[in-house]
């Protein structure tokens with residue numbers, strides 16, 4: 001699994017598949033955090049543990065994860 005797969009799940013996944021996501025950088029497995037900005041149509045994905053940061057612009061539909069967990073959320077298994 002790579003970051004493209006992670007984004008695909010964040011955008012189109014179910015609550016369960018999103019909840020199971022974790023950082024895919026080798027040896028990290030940290031919690032993934034995302035932030036959606038509907039004003040700028042941007043979507044940021046980050047991992048605080050290893051410092052991964054990626055930003056997508058031109059996001060013109062509401063990602064699944066935003067519908068389920070809100071504009072900003074840290075995914076952690078509970």
Ligand SMILES: [Zn+2]
Nearest residue numbers: 023028047050
């Ligand atoms: Zn990480």
